[in-house]
Amino acid sequence: MAGNRYLFEEAIQKANDSVWAEAWEPAISSYRRALAEFPDDVSAMMGCAWALLNNKNLSEAIVVYRRLTELSPTDPGPYERLAEIMERTGEPDYAAGFYLGAAQRYGDQKLASKRTSALEAAVRLRPNNIRPWNELLKIYQSQRDINKATLAALWLVYLNQTTNRERAIEICRDAETFSPHEPSIGQALMLMQSNRTIPQPPPIGSEARLPEVADLMPDDGGEGSPVEIARQRALTKLAESIFSDDRPPVKGMQSMEVGLLIGQAVDAQTRGDLVKALKSYEVLLNAGISMPSIHFNIGLLYKEQMQFDNAIVQLERSLSDPEYVLGSHYSLGQCYQAKGEFREAASHFLEAVKIVDIATIEREHVDDLIRVYEGLAQNLMNTGEAERAKKVSESLVEFLGQRGWGDAAMRARGRLDELARSGAVLSLVELVSLPNSEKILRSIALAQEYQRRGMLYSALEEIMNTLSEVPDYLPLHHLLATLLWENNDADAAIQKLHIIARTYEVRNQPPQALATFQYILQLAPLDIPVHRRVAEMLIQFGRIDDALAQYMQISDAYYQLAQPERAREVYSEAMRLAPRGSAERNWEVRILHHMADLDLQRLDWQLAIKDNEEILRISPDDERAYLTLYRLYPRTGRMHLGINILDSLIKRYLTQNKVGNALTVLEDLVKSEPESIPLRARIAQLYLNLGRRESALEHLDVLGDLQLEAGQKDAAVKTIEAILALDPSNREAYADLYREMTNTEPPPPRQK
Template sequence: MAGNRQRFEQALQRANELIWENKWPDAVDAYRKALLEFPEDSAALTGYAWALFNAGDLQAAAEIYERLLTLLPKDPGSRERLGEILAQQGQREAAADRYVEAAALYQAQRLPERHITALENAVRLNPRLDRAWAELLKRYQEQGLLDKALRATLWLAHLYQAEHLHWAIEVCRQMQRFAPNNRLLSHTMLLLQSGRPVPIPPSTSDLQGDAFLSDEEVEPEPVSDAGSVTEIARQRALESLAESIFDEERPETPGLSSEEVSLLIGQAVDAQTRGDLETALSAYERLAAAGVTLPSIYFNLGLLYKEQMRFDDAIAQLERSLADPEFMLGSHFALGECYQAKGDFEAALNHFLEAIKVIDLTTVQRDHVDDLIRVYEGLAQNLVNTGEPERVESLVNSLVGFLGQRGWEEEVLKARKRLDSLARSGTVLSLAEILSLPGSENVLHSVALAQEYMRRKKTYAALEELSYAIGKAPYYLPLHTILAQLHIESGNLEGAIEKMRLIAQVYEMRGQIPQALATYQQILELSPLDFTIYTRIIEIFIQRGQIDDALGYYLELADAYYQLAQPERAQETYAEALRLAPRGTADKRWNIRILHRMADLAIQRLDWKNAIKYYQDITRLAPDDERAHLGLMRLYPRIGRPQLAISALDQLLKHYLTTQRGEKAAVILEDLVHEQPESIPLRFRAAQLYLNMGDRQKALEHLDVLGDLQLEAGQQEEAVKTLEAIIALKPANLSAYVSLRDQLIGRSK
């Protein structure tokens, strides 16, 4: 028997609200009420299981997830959550099996990152899953993750050796194609081929680490820094120095001959390449003392001082190489390491942030560069303002680990791709900030899955993944922004706006103003008549000296007031903007634009006098403003002063004629004559203008009509003058005009 749909929906909505508020026990009760109506509803069961899990009732949550395996056989999320619960209960192998099942479903759904994460969770719980390791090895090799691929290879060799020795040898041989010179891999091959046991590889808790062999078997291979930021810059410096030996345009050195400089550079490069650092250092010091000014010498000398722990000397040299764009990145990184070693984490952080900024700027679109620079400025200022040395030290360590790893360039591109998918339209996120998060890789994986669920309209599944990510990184605000988006998609617009308002305020407190502004602007997209948001945006722009942006929002705010039938507030807003206008960019003519808006508003309110006042102000500031002059022409008759209308027109015509723009004046007059064809003053001015311009035919056309209008109006004397002007132009029917003139003169006598 079907349940009551209304009671079900009400209970579900209440449960949803309680989840937003993190009131998990109450959410459990609400879900139970919903399930009384429809016990097999999968969405309600998913939410119920998640609420039980967060309320701490793991056993009950596990039972519900078991039910969901039947109801939702293609849902990997239920299997992952069940695996997490089983792991917490100590059932590691059963948990691993659930993760393997989830991985297969993720693969079918073409979600490769989640597929890998699920497999990694499986082997972390049960490292003897050879099929999971084999799949991971394939994925790692495809993505170029050599360290992880090596780990998978070693585990497979260990697992295969007893029953499938030839498999173990083959998997190692295939891995050697990717890492042909790896000592650990070569030693493992020797062990397998000689029938000696391969020891258990290292812990799988983080799927990272150093060597896996015990000290009794073989000494671990040190992690090479080839490809790290420092190594790339060092190699570039060596190449530059080698090329300089043959540079005939090298600057003169007072203390050494050109041959001596070349000899010392050759000695330094050779010694440093061979690892003879003392000889290299001595040669570089002689070159620097003699006044050889090559950034590559400063950089290498700084690196050598750093390796000898002479950090002050290293800093002095690296600051000299910092000015050269070719060594900017490496110098910032090495300077950060020096300050880190000295315990000055704030100075270290500044240099590491500059280093990651240099890298990050190469990954974003050109129109986002300025925004990203401001993001880094706000991030650095926020870290200084918070006064949290632990956070600064943590971020320093994260940046060192990231930039010091092999293959960091590839990781940068991957991270940027994920950040861009996380960023809202029109905003840009910094690489440094995501690197500062503990478990950033897992956080981004969960976010990607949450976004995928949102695209598929699976709100509860998206909320579950997003809650997991926020639990891992509660202070990373972009996650909360996605939560606000989830509010919007679930119809809770008010909750979304309030959430985004809080996000913007936190960004402000952190000094991350571009993100705060972007969030406020997103609120306006949802609530375009929110006056408090307009006001705050204007205040921020004024504080930052972005006056043009502030004035633009003043105009939008005035429009919002007008839409809500509050013309007085709109007028006040325009007045405030007008007071600020002198600080804006002169080319944008803000005062003219605002006065036009004020005149338009006055006209709509039938306030002719104020509209005239605003137009008069405009004509004083911009004598060529056609719209203002024409506005005055149309408004003066409405206040009983029609004579001033023609005066306003004359001012505009005079300005055009004195600036050699007679054609523009003609266009205006023709338009006006078209609107008022029987206007004697307009016809007179049109004829006069064409006479001045030498256009005889056009002048005759207007004079002919002007004469008729004057006769109809009883202006006989003026008509005679017009006829004389026509006769002076010698039209084709001259005798007719002469006869008419004579008749008019005869009548007047």
């Protein structure tokens, strides 16, 4: 509905004057008056948003800019402003998304420079996003900017190397064509072709240099066991410390003397004179020198001389340094293994493999993988089976002791991730602990290839043959269940998955059990007992928000099963848990709305009223609850309460200076109830209060007719008086009606 153009222009002029004077509060007020006349005017809304932003009213500015993205979807400006605000308020994910939105629109408008800046801002905030890097690479190459193009190419290689190595190699080759003399690209290609990885490149816009060849080379070079790699690293560190100040001060010993002892120890250890090396290290320890590199080296020397208790003490002191943590755990495992303490040995070997495994998995799955290893360690400690611990230790020593163990870990991780697509995150340690693990990996790969080609019987046969060798490896059973499902044997698939989940629980591996139960629900979403078990496990893990979401799914399942009473019982259970959920998720209100909807469908008006009254007690601004009560009270014979609750909502909006919300509510209600006298009276009065004469007259005219039809003569007379006071263009017609109804002369029009 069109507003008053004169009032609008007047408010805009005042707003512009205030903006010129940088008087932001008056500017905001003037823009709001203008928007009350024409709520969707883009220029007024732009000005209001800008004033709010300068006045640091960021939350309100966000609302206005979001509305602008709807009203002017091709304009990049609101997207860029939203991105800047989100960045300032610590929301990098949202900021990056809005920068991408701005970049797309700048591109549509052929504004290349602004598009590039927006893309760079997006990857600065969230560098692990492939799409903007792809676009930036094309831009930089078109600009012949070798440094920036190289950086973009390296980021794309880094992001693709674990999930799409062929694409990473293709990027390297394309980049080599563009800049054939860039050494970092050639090195990255070599690493990709040898199935290795590159480290994370520097961020865009930083002063960091591009990676040199040495930066791209893995620390271990793929050679030797973790202990050999860590030993060499420790010797290098100690040798470097001789000529630097990178040594802790020692009372009673000069720096030169400390350097001499370190040099003697390193030289002796390098030459294989372990006795002399040990004596030099012991002198340093007795003098109070504590360096992780010394503790690690002396621990190794004690181990090689079979002084395992002394070795354990020193190796535990080197665990705190990330450079030696892998080698220290491996060596500690060897010490405990030599002492016959197989559970302790297995625990340290488990930690060593965990470190390797975490380095191979995608970041988003790291927390899940850590929980898997925690469960495995707990299970190993609880069983007390020395023979099992011994076998686990031997398998892990064999795996970490082989040449190229890093590459083997990467290959295994790729297969495990394929195997885990529909289930829990899988650990490397469970696989390498199996006999003939390489053969099992090949069998899994073959079965998955059969599966991709639709050769399900061949895939089933391959998996069954492998299971005959390793019947306890549950991921294979999970793959078998998936194949059964694809072969339309749904009952057998779900039955097997139930067995897998319960077995994980018996083995004290709750993360895998939970993931399996959740996979069952993907296949059988109405399985109530599984829903219940998932909710229980989520509560045990402290994942209350996820548990509450699960309760909502349980209620929905009951509703689909035509059991609304049970659905409501579950909502009641969820309400008892809701106070433990995240405050920002507003769980109590969300659950009560679902309960109210359910009660409405069951035609239980009283319960639905109770639900919505409780919502308003918790969340007094909930418009949906107000309007539901407005409709429900009359159904229970309490018409006056319906109007009262509507008045409360309108009053609340007006008190909060949300006139637009109040008008929207009343306009929507009038559209659905055009013959409602109370609604017409309220919207007419609100328009009168806002000075919107034409809108007020429109509703007053209808109101008078409705009152006359209802026999409300006195009320109709008052309505006609209100119309006459506004001096409408057809005033004489209303004046005649007034004389006819009252036998008196009408009142004069209100002075303008």
